Amino acid sequence: MGKPRQTLWKLDEHSEGKHLVLKSYLDAWFPILSKYNKRLLFIDGFSGPGEYLNGHKGSPLIALEAALLHTHKDVRNQEIIFCFVEDDESRLQHLKDLVAEKYPVLPTKFSIYYANSKFDEAIDELLTLIEEQNSRLAPCFAMVDPFGVSDTPMSILNRLLKNSKSEIYISVMYENINRFLRSKEFEPHLDRLFGSDEWRKAQELNDRKKRKEYLYDLYKKKLKESGASNAIHFDLNKGDRHVYSIFFATGSWMGTDKMKQAIWKIAPEGDFVYRGGAGNELDLSVPNFQPLIQAISDEFSGQWVTTKVIESFVGSDKTIFHSSQYKKNALRPLEERGQLVIHPDDVSKRARRFTYKDNIRFKIS
Ligand SMILES: C[S@@+](CC[C@H](N)C(=O)[O-])C[C@H]1O[C@@H](n2cnc3c(N)ncnc32)[C@H](O)[C@@H]1O
Structure with a gap:
């Protein structure tokens, strides 16, 4: 400039x-x-x-x-x-x-x-x-x-x-x-x-x-x-x-x-x-969330964690993603693939599958 x-x-x-x-x-x-x-x-x-x-x-x-x-x-x-x-x-x-x-x-x-x-x-x-x-x-x-x-x-x-x-x-x-x-x-x-x-x-x-x-x-x-x-x-x-x-x-x-x-x-x-000036307006590409899934898995696999803990990790400077993205684009795909299990004591706290309230505990493998 x-x-x-x-x-x-x-x-x-x-x-x-x-x-x-x-x-x-x-x-x-x-x-x-x-x-x-x-x-x-x-x-x-x-x-x-x-x-x-x-x-x-x-x-x-x-x-x-x-x-x-x-x-x-x-x-x-x-x-x-x-x-x-x-x-x-x-x-x-x-x-x-x-x-x-x-x-x-x-x-x-x-x-x-x-x-x-x-x-x-x-x-x-x-x-x-x-x-x-x-x-x-x-x-x-x-x-x-x-x-x-x-x-x-x-x-x-x-x-x-x-x-x-x-x-x-x-x-x-x-x-x-x-x-x-x-x-x-x-x-x-x-x-x-x-x-x-x-x-x-x-x-x-x-x-x-x-x-x-x-x-x-x-x-x-x-x-x-x-x-x-x-x-x-x-x-x-x-x-x-x-x-x-x-x-x-x-x-x-x-x-x-x-x-x-x-x-x-x-x-x-x-x-x-x-x-x-180079067409920021029209973007048809879909973001790749695989790095988010990978970052969460690398940080937390093998331990019981809550949604809240994952949120503060995703929101921080350790990832480029933000807190409105990780449930749908990381936790859900992990659970669908069988790589995320809900803590037995918390299963009943869930009204529906693929929902992740703050205090739900889960383990990622
Ligand atoms: C990039 S422009 C700022 C634009 C403004 N922040 C905006 O976004 O509309 C930089 C401004 O800093 C002023 N400036 C240059 N050196 C400065 C200094 N050491 N301290 C304060 N202002 C300075 C310039 O006169 C100029 O108006």
Whole structure:
């Protein structure tokens, strides 16, 4: 992605995938967290101007509207702090004007803070203030959406993720990383991006696929070092060409599960790739659930387990599948093949065959 100079620019087709997943995830995230928390925080660390020349909404507007127009009234009554950080003054001003024009009156418990600042400096200031006050960061979703790789040091992401209720949704410009991997001047940027020099091993990997896999695993490992228990990613392609990826890190398997559901909606083949402008609309292929069956069998065969345990495994970052898929597409086929038996004490708890309530125990062979 080239860096536009003007205040507004056109949204690339592939970047729409990032917004579709964001919207779908926030639709699920706001009501779940509103149930249990007094205050929520949404940070848009590279907010942009709020709209695009080709009519698309920007991420701050998507987030604001996900809360404002949510069908659950609890969300509209929830205390939510939106923190929009943008270092370009004219883009931030455009965003302020746009929000003021579209939403002159917000629900009383919503507040918006605009910071004309660099992402890492704004977050450092926020976290230092919280530390000084000896208080805790509210459950937080941070969208981190830079143009390049220089402004998102792992050190600041790690500080955010130290709070077990923080989640990060970050764009990683793989095209740039791959192109400049062997350039001396780029090394300090990559050291900061990964928070380590381990990425250098990728310089020796000539196989493109292996190189990407190594760097992606490393990035996830680093995101998880400070507390996030789950990290996943999906790819944004321009047609068949991979451009960049979004990584999501969270301390919650349920958050991971919801994020995977959002990704499956835009990439229904189950390969976690959004192909902007290349017929994402019409997909007639059927996902292959054999890897899900295999993963469940490998993890649990020979032991009595409950449906609930399987659900938290499937929903976590250990699989690419989500919790609405495993009963019909894994447990049922296993039982049909005689590879899943219900615990004798639980058989009577079942109203019908091929149903799997939370507390039903079974063994997979
Ligand atoms: C990819 S755009 C963001 C798009 C926006 N998140 C969306 O989805 O609509 C990146 C934005 O970050 C701003 N920016 C660049 N460097 C920054 C930094 N270090 N801190 C904060 N904002 C920055 C740019 O001016 C630009 O508006």
